[in-house]
Amino acid sequence: MGVFTDKAAVGASDWPQGAGETSRTRRRRVRGRVWRGLLRVSTVFGLLVLTTLLYNVVNSTWGYVVVRDQLSEQLIVLLERSHITHAERRVDALRMVDGNPHAVVVLSSQLVPAVPDGFRGVPIGDQHAALALIALVPETNRFLLGLDETLLRQLLRAGSRWADLFPHWPTESISLVFVVDDDGVLSRWAARQDLPNLDNLGTDALLAVLETHLSAGLLRRYDREEPMADRSRANLLALVEERVKEPEVLATFTLRDSLVRRGEIQAFAESEGAIAEFRSWLTLGFLVRPQSANAALSGIRTALLGSLWVIAITIIFSVPLGIGAAIYLEEFSSRNWFGRLVETNINNLAGVPSIIYGMLGLVIFVRALTQITSGSLFGAVSADEASGRTILSAGLTLGLLILPVIIITGQEAIRAVPDSLREAAYGVGCTRWQCVRWHVLPMAVPGILTGAILAVSRALGETAPLVVIGAATFISVDPTNLFAKFTVLPIQIYQWTARPQAEFRNIAAAAILVLLALLLITNATAVLLRNRAESQRI
Amino acid sequence: MASTFINGTAPGGGYALTASRLQVWYGDFHAVSDVNLEVPTHRITAIIGPSGCGKSTILRTFNRMNDLVDVARVEGSVHYQGVDIYGPDVDPVEVRRRIGMVFQKPNPFPKSIFENVAWGARIHGYKGDMEQLVEESLRRVVLWDEVKDKLSQSGLSLSGGQQQRLCIARAIAVQPDIVLMDEPCSALDPIATLHIEELMRDLAAQYTIVVVTHNMQQAARVSDYTAFFSVISETRTGELVEVGPTDRIFDSPEDPRTNDYITGRFG
Ligand SMILES: Nc1ncnc2c1ncn2[C@@H]1O[C@H](COP(=O)(O)OP(=O)(O)OP(=O)(O)O)[C@@H](O)[C@H]1O
Ligand SMILES: [Mg+2]
Numbered sequence: 001m002g003v004f005t006d007k008a009a010v011g012a013s014d015w016p017q018g019a020g021e022t023s024r025t026r027r028r029r030v031r032g033r034v035w036r037g038l039l040r041v042s043t044v045f046g047l048l049v050l051t052t053l054l055y056n057v058v059n060s061t062w063g064y065v066v067v068r069d070q071l072s073e074q075l076i077v078l079l080e081r082s083h084i085t086h087a088e089r090r091v092d093a094l095r096m097v098d099g100n101p102h103a104v105v106v107l108s109s110q111l112v113p114a115v116p117d118g119f120r121g122v123p124i125g126d127q128h129a130a131l132a133l134i135a136l137v138p139e140t141n142r143f144l145l146g147l148d149e150t151l152l153r154q155l156l157r158a159g160s161r162w163a164d165l166f167p168h169w170p171t172e173s174i175s176l177v178f179v180v181d182d183d184g185v186l187s188r189w190a191a192r193q194d195l196p197n198l199d200n201l202g203t204d205a206l207l208a209v210l211e212t213h214l215s216a217g218l219l220r221r222y223d224r225e226e227p228m229a230d231r232s233r234a235n236l237l238a239l240v241e242e243r244v245k246e247p248e249v250l251a252t253f254t255l256r257d258s259l260v261r262r263g264e265i266q267a268f269a270e271s272e273g274a275i276a277e278f279r280s281w282l283t284l285g286f287l288v289r290p291q292s293a294n295a296a297l298s299g300i301r302t303a304l305l306g307s308l309w310v311i312a313i314t315i316i317f318s319v320p321l322g323i324g325a326a327i328y329l330e331e332f333s334s335r336n337w338f339g340r341l342v343e344t345n346i347n348n349l350a351g352v353p354s355i356i357y358g359m360l361g362l363v364i365f366v367r368a369l370t371q372i373t374s375g376s377l378f379g380a381v382s383a384d385e386a387s388g389r390t391i392l393s394a395g396l397t398l399g400l401l402i403l404p405v406i407i408i409t410g411q412e413a414i415r416a417v418p419d420s421l422r423e424a425a426y427g428v429g430c431t432r433w434q435c436v437r438w439h440v441l442p443m444a445v446p447g448i449l450t451g452a453i454l455a456v457s458r459a460l461g462e463t464a465p466l467v468v469i470g471a472a473t474f475i476s477v478d479p480t481n482l483f484a485k486f487t488v489l490p491i492q493i494y495q496w497t498a499r500p501q502a503e504f505r506n507i508a509a510a511a512i513l514v515l516l517a518l519l520l521i522t523n524a525t526a527v528l529l530r531n532r533a534e535s536q537r538i
Numbered sequence: 539m540a541s542t543f544i545n546g547t548a549p550g551g552g553y554a555l556t557a558s559r560l561q562v563w564y565g566d567f568h569a570v571s572d573v574n575l576e577v578p579t580h581r582i583t584a585i586i587g588p589s590g591c592g593k594s595t596i597l598r599t600f601n602r603m604n605d606l607v608d609v610a611r612v613e614g615s616v617h618y619q620g621v622d623i624y625g626p627d628v629d630p631v632e633v634r635r636r637i638g639m640v641f642q643k644p645n646p647f648p649k650s651i652f653e654n655v656a657w658g659a660r661i662h663g664y665k666g667d668m669e670q671l672v673e674e675s676l677r678r679v680v681l682w683d684e685v686k687d688k689l690s691q692s693g694l695s696l697s698g699g700q701q702q703r704l705c706i707a708r709a710i711a712v713q714p715d716i717v718l719m720d721e722p723c724s725a726l727d728p729i730a731t732l733h734i735e736e737l738m739r740d741l742a743a744q745y746t747i748v749v750v751t752h753n754m755q756q757a758a759r760v761s762d763y764t765a766f767f768s769v770i771s772e773t774r775t776g777e778l779v780e781v782g783p784t785d786r787i788f789d790s791p792e793d794p795r796t797n798d799y800i801t802g803r804f805g
Contacts, residue, residue, distance in 0.1 A: 427641070427709065428635070428638065429634035
């Protein structure tokens, strides 16, 4: 029985009655609840997917990494201070340490004959040794022969002067110990912590270090990219880190592993004679370092700058054009068959796969307009520099890609302005343009902006069309003008994820975070602009 | 080149607007047929008639507002100051500056109250004291005292009746000759309606007013002349049935359809 009874009216039997009505109402409510549940599930699912994505990225961006340097910073500095002009790290190093009062070289007996005259047979404690502190160690001296790196470090920590070790040794303080193997390779060393590191080296010193350690061929290659003499100190430092210090990443661990399996990781590092350090792959350095073949030293500076350049061109090209077209189509063009044809076409263009735009850009901007896009027409760059595969081409191609979207969203925003406002304006006798300029546009700006920014965000994340028009795969020089070669963040991310080495996945994750941050900034700017436009409208 | 129109009241008194053989189509739909109507200067002319008979359509032809409707097509002529406003040399912008319009729904600009009134004058290149013009216009519609302290606030922050008065102030700020009003009180309560009606009577001293209304009492109260439109039931085309001094139309209508309508036996 229902709660309420109907008045006995004509046709009352056509309506559900009593219990029938109640159960019907309940069923309607249940249906509503089911829908609400479904909607909630889809929201939760979306959130879940987003969280997983973010978790994955964050998981790879922070974590332990086990690294072993080929050459320590201290050694590099010391070698540099000793004016080494030779690339080889062989026993000739002895000569280089000659005159350095703070070094001792520990040699095995087999090498003793190879030692230059001045050093032969000089016993510890001798006046010469007091100057150079070079020890030639006979096989019988088990203590020094058995020096491994750990022992060396202990030794350096325990005593600050040689005399602390053996009373008859000199009183000079210990700063560095070399251990030279039988084959003459400088194999182990240890240094006191206060020895200067790379940061203390100036531009000239860094240049010298590079010339010492890099092969002539490699030097030439770098010189072609950008003359060594013109490079900044930061750039040189990065090169030294990459090519001379050559840290080798033995293993990387995810954030989760780093938190859960810390002991294992430390043990592993110890067994490898390397150090485990907790590393954030996303650092300020990562943002400002150029690209590099070594993941640990690679940065996204070039890709980030490339993205900014390209997106600037895209915005300058497509936003005014798109908004202009939207205004024209909505406010000025007459609605005849031609106008409808144009609109249908624009709608279809918005759905064309982006790779097609890449092909279009390749044909038009890269090939047909090479003269312009390579800058050779303006005498900016030599034609072979990047041919038409430049920032300009990329920006214009992405501009074409998002132009239809900007037009369509712009039209929507303009169409949403109520006609009563237009009538009010025309009613006081304004022209069409005055109406558009003073009433329609101010109302439509927030909507237009939202559409444009969404389109620009899409362009920021585009990869395919840029691959087609030929983004560079490796550049370590900043793009400085429209006609430079370029790479952009998504392409960089793609390339890094495709590398076999695990550590590239870490920097790819860091780069993804940077891209996400960039998108967030773009959208936040849109919201700000939008709010400003809305508040100005009173 | 001299403007097509002169400012101020038309010389020779008589009629401010003369519509002859006026017809309007919306696409294929013949909305209004063959209207011959004279609007006397400095009088209030009311247009009444059942819904859908083309009152708004006719009113909008008087200042070429129908130009904005893509499908609308107008035939015949509307003479203003001896010039056909549909003539080839006439710019609708100049027409609308002299024949202003107030709409059924209050539609202030989403700008400040001051700007609502000043904007029209500004785009027409008014060189006088803008603040004085705004104050005068607002005083004329009896809104000044209510808004003088908040001229920089949004026009949309006013009440419906205030908004409508603001719209009237906006219309008269450009010093038009004729003010067209399309059901200006339909969204207002009786008090606000009374305000607007008083205002119309006031304005009639200086302006020619054409007002569309559904409210028979209103037509009887405020108008000097009344035009009754009706609709031909087969084609839904509107036509002018009868026009004359309001007293005569209400007391002794010539056409039985008018009689039926004003006595409430129709629609
Ligand atoms: N923009 C338009 N496009 C097509 N037909 C229209 C348009 N505007 C009005 N009409 C038609 O023209 C006829 C007259 O409309 P109009 O608005 O002039 O009527 P009205 O007399 O003002 O009615 P109401 O009293 O309800 O406002 C109606 O049949 C309407 O459907
Ligand atoms: Mg109407």
